[in-house]
Amino acid sequence: MGRIAKVVVEISLDREFDYLVPAGLRSVIAVGTQVEVPFHGRDLRGFVVGLAERSAHEERLKEIAGVVGERPLIPDRVMKLAYWIAEYYCAPIEHAVRTVLPSAVRRRGAQAKRQLVVSLVEGDVGCLSGLQARVVALLKERGPLLLRAVVEELGCSESPVRTLDKRGVVSIALAEQGRDPLAGRALVRTAPFELMEEQAQALGIIREAMVAEPRETVLLQGVTGSGKTEVYLQAIQSVLERGEGAIVLVPEIALTPQTVERFRARFGAGVAVLHSGLSDGERHDEWHRIRRGEARVVVGARSALFAPVEALGLIVVDEEHEPTYKQEESPRYHARDAAVMRGRLEGCCVVLGSATPSLESCRNVKRGLYRLARMDARVDHRAMPVMRVVDMAAEAERLGRPSLFSAALIEGLYDRLDRGEQVMLFLNRRGFSSSVQCERCGYVNECSSCSVSRHYHKGAGKLICHVCGSEERVPGACPSCGDPTFAYRGSGTEKMEEVLGKLCPRARIARMDSDTMRRKEAYQEVLDDFRAGKIDLLVGTQMIAKGLDFPNVTLVGVLNADIQLHVPDFRAGERTYQLLTQVAGRAGRGDVPGEVIVQTYSPHHPAIRAAQQMRAEIYLEEDLAFREELSYPPFAHLVMVTFRGLEEAVVMQECEGFARRLGAMLPEGVVAAPVMPAPLARAKGFYRFQLMLRCEHTVKMTAPIRHLLGQLKLAKGVRVTVDVDAMSLL
Ligand code: ADP
Ligand code: ZN
Numbered sequence: 001m002g003r004i005a006k007v008v009v010e011i012s013l014d015r016e017f018d019y020l021v022p023a024g025l026r027s028v029i030a031v032g033t034q035v036e037v038p039f040h041g042r043d044l045r046g047f048v049v050g051l052a053e054r055s056a057h058e059e060r061l062k063e064i065a066g067v068v069g070e071r072p073l074i075p076d077r078v079m080k081l082a083y084w085i086a087e088y089y090c091a092p093i094e095h096a097v098r099t100v101l102p103s104a105v106r107r108r109g110a111q112a113k114r115q116l117v118v119s120l121v122e123g124d125v126g127c128l129s130g131l132q133a134r135v136v137a138l139l140k141e142r143g144p145l146l147l148r149a150v151v152e153e154l155g156c157s158e159s160p161v162r163t164l165d166k167r168g169v170v171s172i173a174l175a176e177q178g179r180d181p182l183a184g185r186a187l188v189r190t191a192p193f194e195l196m197e198e199q200a201q202a203l204g205i206i207r208e209a210m211v212a213e214p215r216e217t218v219l220l221q222g223v224t225g226s227g228k229t230e231v232y233l234q235a236i237q238s239v240l241e242r243g244e245g246a247i248v249l250v251p252e253i254a255l256t257p258q259t260v261e262r263f264r265a266r267f268g269a270g271v272a273v274l275h276s277g278l279s280d281g282e283r284h285d286e287w288h289r290i291r292r293g294e295a296r297v298v299v300g301a302r303s304a305l306f307a308p309v310e311a312l313g314l315i316v317v318d319e320e321h322e323p324t325y326k327q328e329e330s331p332r333y334h335a336r337d338a339a340v341m342r343g344r345l346e347g348c349c350v351v352l353g354s355a356t357p358s359l360e361s362c363r364n365v366k367r368g369l370y371r372l373a374r375m376d377a378r379v380d381h382r383a384m385p386v387m388r389v390v391d392m393a394a395e396a397e398r399l400g401r402p403s404l405f406s407a408a409l410i411e412g413l414y415d416r417l418d419r420g421e422q423v424m425l426f427l428n429r430r431g432f433s434s435s436v437q438c439e440r441c442g443y444v445n446e447c448s449s450c451s452v453s454r455h456y457h458k459g460a461g462k463l464i465c466h467v468c469g470s471e472e473r474v475p476g477a478c479p480s481c482g483d484p485t486f487a488y489r490g491s492g493t494e495k496m497e498e499v500l501g502k503l504c505p506r507a508r509i510a511r512m513d514s515d516t517m518r519r520k521e522a523y524q525e526v527l528d529d530f531r532a533g534k535i536d537l538l539v540g541t542q543m544i545a546k547g548l549d550f551p552n553v554t555l556v557g558v559l560n561a562d563i564q565l566h567v568p569d570f571r572a573g574e575r576t577y578q579l580l581t582q583v584a585g586r587a588g589r590g591d592v593p594g595e596v597i598v599q600t601y602s603p604h605h606p607a608i609r610a611a612q613q614m615r616a617e618i619y620l621e622e623d624l625a626f627r628e629e630l631s632y633p634p635f636a637h638l639v640m641v642t643f644r645g646l647e648e649a650v651v652m653q654e655c656e657g658f659a660r661r662l663g664a665m666l667p668e669g670v671v672a673a674p675v676m677p678a679p680l681a682r683a684k685g686f687y688r689f690q691l692m693l694r695c696e697h698t699v700k701m702t703a704p705i706r707h708l709l710g711q712l713k714l715a716k717g718v719r720v721t722v723d724v725d726a727m728s729l730l
Pocket of ligand 2: 448466
């Protein structure tokens with residue numbers, strides 16, 4: 001089968017081209033094979049992403065010239081996973097294949113960087129000039145060195161080395177040099193800890209799941225600081241001892257450098273790290289190190305799930321509840337769910353870890369699909385932080401005006417700083433204020449392409465749209481009525497930092513958000529300074545919420561817990577509970593017990609009470625009842641079909657037309673909501689309308705959608721996206 005191969009060529013990765021498969025190559029060409037093809041008079045390298053019997057361009061087809069390499073680049077099971085993703089998430093197979101094979105690996109240009117290495121040749125060195133003698137002495141002392149290093153060290157040109165090479169005293173040769181993304185960071189190797197009792201039990205359950213037939217998925221529910229990472233490390237140790245490999249997914253690698261370092265510290269060079277900050281060359285090298293079996297432990301964000309690890313024994317998904325595991329472009333896969341699927345295809349155990357598991361995973365435990373391992377105590381029985389909830393409405397009443405910092409938080413701050421302890425303050429909104437309004441006529445600066453107000457960024461002196469990034473200088477006066485006074489509503493991290501500077505003039509403050517962390521190294525630098533005690537107060541957005549472990553942090557403040565709570569999304573409560581618990585988990589990780597102060601206008605909301613009392617049940621009960629009643633996840637799967645286009649009426653018509661035709665095809669058990677404007681009704685100039693479907697079986701929704709999309713003729717300029725198991729409803 002497969003007369004025609006669909007090939008993506010290296011210079012145009014977004015498009016595939018059809019080629020004839022010569023009869024002699026039929027048996028060796030499969031999806032995943034790298035090939036050589038003629039392309040506009042050149043020979044290019046390409047990659048087979050699909051096979052077909054027919055082509056729309058039959059008369060113009062050229063033949064594939066040859067096959068590169070002995071085996072397909074993508075391991076068979078990863079290829080199967082790509083097909084599953086395409087099918088389940090209603091995405092073209094080409095998108096799925098592109099996702100499982102990084103472009104850095106597909107492209108020829110990205111071959112391992114080869115560097116010149118100089119080494120001494122045995123034998124008589126003869127008579128040398130002064131510089132030449134120094135080169136020889138250096139190599140005698142240090143062994144073979146990069147040519148570049150020799151030149152730098154001696155402050156000379158390459159010519160004395162080249163001369164020595166000609167005379168046969170030294171040799172200069174090309175050597176493949178793996179670019180190590182963590183080079184330069186000193187690592188102290190760690191030995192396994194002796195496990196706490198709960199950790200040992202959890203590890204026992206995981207070990208059982210690793211040999212059970214079929215292999216099982218384990219939900220490791222452990223409070224912050226209970227030592228989940230140590231359990232992963234020791235589980236991986238057993239995997240390695242059996243000669244197998246492991247993949248560890250972390251939500252955002254830039255935000256979890258400490259976790260990554262712990263894997264490197266335990267397993268050394270056997271760990272490959274994949275993340276978005278890598279250069280193409282680094283990514284290419286890491287990928288091939290894994291493919292060759294030199295690195296058998298892979299740590300990375302979402303896409304590391306597709307690493308070509310052979311004999312996979314374990315997949316760990318840390319912080320499994322994190323919405324960042326969902327890719328927000330096609331293919332819109334959820335890495336946690338895809339991980340469970342890869343586990344099934346590979347026949348390997350999957351561990352999902354979290355202090356605040358998603359309701360989906362909790363339900364899978366209830367249904368007997370996953371095993372549960374719980375760790376309710378912190379390592380060494382350190383106290384869980386005490387959470388105080390401050391009612392900001394009462395606070396405003398007392399002060400006669402709303403304030404950013406409550407008296408309790410200010411007092412706590414002073415107290416901790418006096419004692420030389422550190423504080424983290426969290427506010428999930430960057431910039432200075434979320435809107436700028438004229439005090440006289442009420443004019444608000446809104447983005448011209450999106451249905452949101454622009455945020456004020458004081459440092460930059462600009463109003464910036466957080467959806468499309470468009471900016472404007474701050475006007476000197478209201479463009480509508482000419483009045484010069486503006487009200488700045490909805491404080492962000494920039495404002496928090498400014499107010500804090502006045503409250504604590506002597507404290508050393510650092511702010512961490514995507515505005516201050518533009519440079520690649522900035523994040524690590526601030527964290528290093530914080531660890532070294534050069535910073536007293538760390539303020540920031542969710543960037544500081546996750547995974548950080550600083551023993552001297554004894555107070556964590558949440559300035560406004562309501563921001564997350566009032567997002568128009570049925571998961572708003574769940575997310576608030578998770579976020580508060582995560583943030584709180586940063587406090588009291590050392591010997592001094594931690595304290596958390598949460599400011600809110602909704603002190604009695606179940607999500608906040610649940611986080612305060614560390615009892616997920618409080619909030620779960622209420623939320624689960626409502627979700628079951630309305631067939632929301634985890635009781636059903638959810639598919640969001642979004643139409644967008646430049647003309648509002650046309651987009652709405654298209655969406656409604658689609659909904660009508662689909663409605664006639666939907667089987668029993670599918671709940672279809674009426675067509676609605678999306679909560680973010682306009683973004684980047686596009687009007688957006690949505691159709692939400694819910695059903696216990698995804699395929700009952702995706703099969704008819706796929707069928708209908710196949711015959712759909714959309715009005716010009718209208719686009720449609722299908723988001724299966726959507727995490728963002730905006
Ligand atoms: P979690 O990921 O559950 O928040 P961590 O894995 O970060 O917890 O563990 C918290 C701290 O306890 C870390 O500093 C870790 O090195 C330490 N730790 C973990 N397990 C043990 C143990 N068995 N004995 C001593 N220290 C441990
Ligand atoms: Zn905008």
